[in-house]
Amino acid sequence: MGFENEFASYEPLRRILDSPKVKALHDRLRVRKREAQEDDKEFERNIIRKTDIPESGFLPDYVISIDGSYQSAKAENGYPGAEFGYVTVAAVLIKLDLVRQFAKHDFIDPKKFRETEKASTIESVIPGCNIIIEGERSAKASMRKALFEELQNNVIFSEGESLLDTYEALLKIKLDKDKKEGTTRKPRSPIEGIDKEMTYSLGEYKCPHSGQPLYSVDAMRLHELLNTGGTSGELYGQVMSMFEKLWLVHILRAFEKKGWLPILQRVAFIMDGPLACFSTWSWLNKPIISELSRINDLQKKICGKDLLIIGIEKSGTFYNHFDEIDTTVDGTSDKFPNQTAFLLSDGYIKRNIIFSEGSKHQYGEDIYFGRKLFYKTKTGYKVVPVIATFDKYQQELTTAIPDQFPRLADLMNLLDELVSSRYPNSVSPLVSAHAEAAIPLNLGKRIFEDIAREIRDNSKQEC
Numbered sequence: 001m002g003f004e005n006e007f008a009s010y011e012p013l014r015r016i017l018d019s020p021k022v023k024a025l026h027d028r029l030r031v032r033k034r035e036a037q038e039d040d041k042e043f044e045r046n047i048i049r050k051t052d053i054p055e056s057g058f059l060p061d062y063v064i065s066i067d068g069s070y071q072s073a074k075a076e077n078g079y080p081g082a083e084f085g086y087v088t089v090a091a092v093l094i095k096l097d098l099v100r101q102f103a104k105h106d107f108i109d110p111k112k113f114r115e116t117e118k119a120s121t122i123e124s125v126i127p128g129c130n131i132i133i134e135g136e137r138s139a140k141a142s143m144r145k146a147l148f149e150e151l152q153n154n155v156i157f158s159e160g161e162s163l164l165d166t167y168e169a170l171l172k173i174k175l176d177k178d179k180k181e182g183t184t185r186k187p188r189s190p191i192e193g194i195d196k197e198m199t200y201s202l203g204e205y206k207c208p209h210s211g212q213p214l215y216s217v218d219a220m221r222l223h224e225l226l227n228t229g230g231t232s233g234e235l236y237g238q239v240m241s242m243f244e245k246l247w248l249v250h251i252l253r254a255f256e257k258k259g260w261l262p263i264l265q266r267v268a269f270i271m272d273g274p275l276a277c278f279s280t281w282s283w284l285n286k287p288i289i290s291e292l293s294r295i296n297d298l299q300k301k302i303c304g305k306d307l308l309i310i311g312i313e314k315s316g317t318f319y320n321h322f323d324e325i326d327t328t329v330d331g332t333s334d335k336f337p338n339q340t341a342f343l344l345s346d347g348y349i350k351r352n353i354i355f356s357e358g359s360k361h362q363y364g365e366d367i368y369f370g371r372k373l374f375y376k377t378k379t380g381y382k383v384v385p386v387i388a389t390f391d392k393y394q395q396e397l398t399t400a401i402p403d404q405f406p407r408l409a410d411l412m413n414l415l416d417e418l419v420s421s422r423y424p425n426s427v428s429p430l431v432s433a434h435a436e437a438a439i440p441l442n443l444g445k446r447i448f449e450d451i452a453r454e455i456r457d458n459s460k461q462e463c
Contacts, residue, residue: 056409085236275370
């Protein structure tokens with residue numbers, strides 16, 4: 001740890017590169033050998049040109065994009081290092097049909113163009129280091145209670161279920177499955193000093209061993225990420241990600257209960273980042289798969305096609321690999337043709353992106369509720385989408401064929417239209433959602449009922 005305004009010279013870097021230990025480790029590294037002929041064969045097998053699949057004229061009239069943001073902030077309560085996390089998640093609706101109408105004009109009235117977007121934002125404050133709320137004994141107990149109350153108090157649809165209700169519906173799927181399969185292994189109780197297994201239930205309830213309160217959200221074990229001696233950035237980031245996934249399921253469940261499933265044929269959902277649940281709450285992934293599949297089956301009987309739900313990975317190992325295979329040996333870019341998708345299989349991922357040898361589990365089996373592909377748009381921008389899957393055939397990664405990727409042609413159309421010129425590895429609705437989450441101007445606004453009614457009233461066709 002250096003002192004303020006103290007910078008390292010190049011000497012330490014040279015010393016690292018010349019270190020015998022570094023050289024010895026480098027000599028032991030396994031190097032991925034790329035067989036050009038085999039690579040070309042695999043490339044040809046898994047590459048899909050837009051003209052290779054049945055043409056789709058679908059373009060959604062509406063896109064709902066979901067993105068989150070978080071910041072840690074210091075608290076003045078007399079204790080050193082006291083902080084809390086401020087977490088916001090925004091859902092922005094883009095009226096693409098209106099955007100297309102404006103695009104036909106030479107001049108667009110900025111005031112009218114702003115009407116193409118509507119946003120709703122929820123905010124949460126999560127206790128961190130040395131934050132003790134009244135009536136609680138520790139920072140972790142305070143954090144657990146606050147998280148429960150945040151989910152309980154966020155209701156996006158009036159007279160609808162809360163985010164806590166949505167979460168507990170998913171938790172019940174897990175509990176029912178565990179009971180059916182006879183699963184007995186549980187994590188330790190979150191109550192300090194109690195060395196017993198966690199007691200699962202819904203709502204707020206009493207610990208049978210201590211009499212202290214337990215909460216349904218304890219099952220996510222997010223309290224384990226709280227750093228009692230410093231900042232808790234990982235905790236706030238995971239809370240944000242969890243809120244994003246819950247909001248998606250929450251919206252779909254509300255559409256079902258209000259009888260608005262036919263509307264979904266005209267809507268695409270786009271989320272920032274992968275469609276996955278990580279860290280201590282990764283178990284939520286399987287209940288989400290189950291619930292999305294159930295809702296998808298219901299609306300598919302009405303509309304005849306799967307939901308269109310995608311995540312966008314703007315950076316990371318997969319995007320870096322896409323950039324690599326788009327470059328020839330002599331450094332020339334654009335090896336990958338425009339309007340072409342590269343469908344990723346488990347074998348390809350493990351050999352070329354995330355090394356794994358001998359694993360019986362396919363990549364991301366326990367954390368992803370979608371599968372990845374590469375796509376280069378008609379303007380030459382590279383995008384790494386993750387498209388939601390709804391049955392075992394679509395989720396089987398040993399193969400990578402077009403009909404395992406729901407609405408692949410529709411996805412290509414959507415990315416061709418929405419790719420951002422400002423951020424060429426993202427899409428414009430996510431830019432709007434991130435701006436809204438970073439600077440929330442529409443806190444507490446419940447827009448989805450008005451949106452749904454508007455879509456329904458303006459619907460020009462029946463399913």
